[in-house]
């Protein structure tokens with residue numbers, strides 16, 4: 093049994109349900125091959141450092157699983173027949189990272205729950221105070237202040253009904269390291285030139301990588317091949 | 319590029335060793351940017367001061383990050 097990490101990129105226009113459909117299919121593949129699916133982390137939408145299939149952004153996910161190495165070709169096959177995934181990479185990982193991912197997911201879930209609770213409480217408060225318009229106005233103001241806070245904690249005191257939607261975004265934990273998302277934008281422009289050539293280079297690097305590293309490491313989705 | 323006549327006697331230290339990084343993670347691509355030139359090339363060890371082990375890990379991490387479009391490929 094080995095531990096693996098899959099990073100994949102969905103086409104950016106896809107909805108959460110479509111992500112889930114693909115991820116469920118992936119889980120089925122893994123389970124069918126006597127593997128175990130661990131943590132799945134939504135790495136969210138990011139700017140691509142260069143265009144892939146003319147797309148400038150993609151929705152990233154990380155999937156951790158353990159199982160025999162024989163799963164890998166099955167996973168490759170699955171992605172080959174799944175158009176929604178514009179690129180993926182499977183790398184071997186260790187137990188530490190595997191566990192760390194689980195921890196991260198747990199803290200994200202807790203944060204989301206907290207935010208949801210806060211939203212519920214906020215609704216209750218709102219109902220109770222519905223007649224007192226001045227108070228409500230005040231709350232809204234507060235809500236606006238609370239929102240930009242990147243941490244999930246403010247959600248606790250957050251009266252805002254608005255927190256209800258942000259609940260979904262309340263995965264700030266995962267933003268922790270990749271945080272500076274704004275920067276990739278800078279690199280996006282020059283990448284346009286790199287566009288036509290990047291595919292070849294990717295393929296080369298990929299081969300180099302799989303030769304020099306563990307053979308289980310694969311990546312794919314060079315659609316230009318077809 | 320330009321070769322300096324007198325080489326710098328200043329000893330460089332591997333920042334990954336300093337930070338006690340066990341293995342360089344491609345997912346932390348923001349951190350890796352610091353070791354890539356404007357053209358997207360990996361900074362050589364003599365500039366970055368990385369130890370051989372971490373430089374090797376770094377090179378691999380950057381390759382992975384490039385494949386996943388987290389970092390750009392070298393621009394000519």
Ligand SMILES: [Zn+2]
Nearest residue numbers: 332335369372
């Ligand atoms: Zn080092």
